[in-house]
Amino acid sequence: MTTMNNSLDKPVAAPVLAAKPAGAPMLAKILLAALLLLLLAMPGFLSTSLVNAAIQMLIMALFASAFNVLAGQGGMLSFGHAAYFGIGAFATLHAMNAVSGQGLLPTPLLPVFGAIGGAITGLVAGWFSSKRSGVYFSMITLALAELLHALAPHLKSVFGGESGVPSMRMPAWGFTFGTPVEVYYLTLAWVVASLALLFFFTRTPLGRLTLGLRENAHRLKFLGYNVHMARVMVFVISATFTGIAGGLLAMSNEAANYSVFEVRLSSEVVLNSYIGGVGVFFGPALGAAVMTFFGYAVSDLTRSWLLYQGIIFVAVMMFMPNGLSGIVAWWRASKFTGATKLGYVLAWSVGTLLCAAGVVFIVELLQRMLSDDYQFQLVQGQPWPALNLFGQAWLPGAVVTWLLPVALLAIGGVVLKLTSARWQALNDGEAQ
């Protein structure tokens, strides 16, 4: 049997610590400042429902970044991170309810209890999990999370049964925290502060050591480091910030129940991180923001959004293994002119959009055709009635109805294949 030790550890690209190589710190700083300004100004021009969506996106972005400390930087893929998220949420809720509802600390400071809850759980869980590595590490984290998920419904005093632990934000420091905008700024403040701390962590000696844990733990042991303790410390840091994210969710929703420990949430953070790209610091945050927004926007538009989510995930894993942020690294690494690269990116985008349109068309057609309500309308021997799609009526019997999506797929596929072939030829030509 092949050795299992580091089989799950290596991400694909060479480790780019913060997507900012020594050559262009100015540009990166400007972009970052612009993003911050945008985030600060957003509530001014966004509708309330988008502000709510933004709060969720920020929380998931922090969750994914904290997860990445362990998975992308430390090379330890954890399948049970929802446990620390959930514990952080419940710790914050209990702190909010303490002192007959007044809260142990003023409202804006309460997520610190999420951090404490996450840290303690992370210490215990990390100590056990880090005794093993590779696949066994992942399985232990999964087992711990599942155990917690199975026990939580029985521990009513702590986790509150299935209606969970309710709470209410109390006014503090002159704000009522009753409107979404205030909650948004509170969340933004915590997320920015946490991300800054996480970034500075990567600059510390322990942060550098984390990369070593991923690359070659054996060698670290020979260099004299206590690998187990190092792993535990990284685990604790990851769990602490995950707990803060959980605490922020608790403050935003003012309640949590044991469904927060589900495998679904643990797997969501893994998905988000890899779609964003684990080799880059802001990759997971980007992936989380995009996928959360996708879920938010599309889940009300179509019943088949989970299918689309699965397809996007598999497609990204197969064709863009470095994730979305890998595009940045690819752009920088390639030596062609900006115009050339832009041309190829556009060509690939067009091809992808055409294929996506074809797939969506077929799936939505099938979904309407196979639904019970439609099937009931069918009468033997008579032609099938028209389906309502994108505001137009399509007849299932008509050739056009099926020809259109197939054509879209075919054209999209051809565009993609041609573009890739030309890119390949271009690169081979350069290499010669």
Add this chain to the structure above:
Amino acid sequence: MHKSTQLKFAIAPTLALVAGIVTAAPVKIAVLETLSGPQASTGLLYRTAVKYAIDQMNAAGGWNGEPVQLVDYDNQGGPSGASDKLKAAIADGVQIVVQGASSAVGGQITEDVRKHNLRNPSKEIVYINVGAEALELTGEKCNFHHFRFGGNAQVRTKALVDAMKQANVLGSKVYSINQNYSWGQDMEHAISDNAAAGGYKVVEKALHDVNKIQDFAPYVAKIKASNADTVLTGNWSNDLLLLMKATRAAGLKVRFGTVYLDQPGNVANAGEVAVGHYVVQSFNPEASGAEGERFVTDYKAKTGHMPAFIEPQTVFGMQMVADALKRTKPEAGALNVNAFAKALEAAKVKTSVGEMSMRAADHQALLPMIVSTVTKDAKYKVDATDMGFKPVKRFTAEEAATPVQSSCVMKRPA
């Protein structure tokens, strides 16, 4: 008075009237359900029923001259998603939120609605609960802006036990098996509470994990060891189906008294196993007379299937909502939710199975119950099988009702 002043006095109210008509805000009703993912089957049924009722409302003229708008929100499977989508619904101007598929989600929504109303005193919203049957929603968590149109564990069990006793199938030893969460625990209490009235002894109580058990044979062994005559359970979906199949496979002759046997797919999947078992329903087409037949035919024509499971109670609940809306006058062209809620407290509707009304003390609707048994000579067959539900006993709303819970202390707006 000067003529010009008189004119001014006339213009102002006319303008206001015109403005009221011009700025009439149509009422938005949101369905906040699990519309995708593993639990979507029930959520989609709720949506179908609500849509049917709203189409009926609009065919009768809508509200304030405008059609009522139905907006869908997918809570993505859990209370946290429900909380997010509730905020989105509020931001979209929704004033009435309808939900029923999960007591956990219901608990989250009722609390969120309460907090929102507290923080936004003139922009209240109301939660129409058409199916979340956990007792606490009309108990500790009772709330002026929450109205429940489904049953609850106490109401259901009382009717089931009474009917089964009258039909002489209850026996003297009852086995109680339920899912280990609020609904299941409520059912366990209710089964014990009704022991005296039913003249039985609860020989054993079992609580098992929800939707995790594949092999119920060990539980069947326990049922056999206890020598029970009847098994009373609130189980739904797989938990009910697998339990019944395991009982049949072991050749154990026990009668089942259930709450959710009429969930679509159960009878088909259980096959012959289902015959002879009992279920307490909120509607049965065979017990609803000519009016019920019209309802069933109309529903089938508009949605493609007969109203089953939770659909009828949802339609009746929405009919009560329609009744209350009719009696609520618009204020400045928009709906005043508190006025609507007060009207809803007094709503009464004559459905095809009896009269349904709302109890103001805890906002639990008083609805008729029907206990039926699965037989081959039912008038309406289900699930494309040769079996159907034949009514055994009907209960009026008053007969089925159980007292207000002492834990409900409702704060009313001024």
Add this chain to the structure above:
Amino acid sequence: MVAMCGKGSSSRTFWNKLMEFFTVSLLNGTIYGLLLFMVSAGLTLIFGMMGVLNFAHTSFYMIGAYLAYSLQKVIGFWPAIIIAPIIVGFLGVIVERFFLRRVHKYGHAHELLVTFGLSFIIAELIKLFFGNYPVNYQVPSSLNFAAFQLFGTDYPFYRLMMGVISLLMFGLIFLLLSRTRVGIVVRSAIYRPKMAEALGHNVPLVFMGVFGVGAGLAGLAGAVAGAFYTTNPNMALELGVLVFVVVVIGGLGSLEGAMVSSILIGLISSFAVGIDLSAADVLGYVGAGEWAQQVGGLLTLKISSLAATIPFALMLLVLLVRPSGLMGEKE
């Protein structure tokens, strides 16, 4: 069961009941364990060979059930449960060739995540084509009878048949792996893939074959079990994590380990349901019962309520004490 102790029944009745409980739980647990083995056999082989933890494995189980359901309406029960696994095996080959092989070079994490995404896609496609509700896949009436009576309860023949099929499967694969040439090549590809390739064997073909066979086994389990249990779109999720528990406890890559741990888990689940003890009750025997009841929480939970939780605790224990599992190779 504990309640019976306190009923003051004669000791002979008590022993009768104990015997009944023991025998019935033993039989139930073993058969349930054999079913688990059918599903996890393929998973452990695939992991042992390719290092890929195939999250889509239980999806193959589900596809097998749905295919058998669709086919049996057309060609009858027995042909359906033979053809359905073959189709699922073929699907497994396609998945390996076109999806996994592409991401193989990016590392095990990526392969794992691709199978994860595939499990989503498969579940949603099944819902698209077959609807959200359970489908009416029943045991055919010719097989729906009692094999024998055990303490007055019928024991269904179909359950025994499932157990027999599972044992046959185990026997066949074991013989295949240990006695045939193909088996030797497969085992060497598991143990030392590069060396086997250097010796001229077509290792990618072996990988494809093993993946296909593994998927086919899961499909067979689904085809057979789907009739007895329910066939619904959440089948994969329901069985999902338990299968991983079985494989980890048994040892990743070990067929014998999977058999031992499946039966172990099956027995534990069956016996636990009948035990209405909690830690507080046990402490009550040493006089600390009242205190334990007051503390509440974990101490008052009955073992029967926790029946589905125990496998996870066991998995954790195994991972910490002996991570290679009961019969896996030492790390």
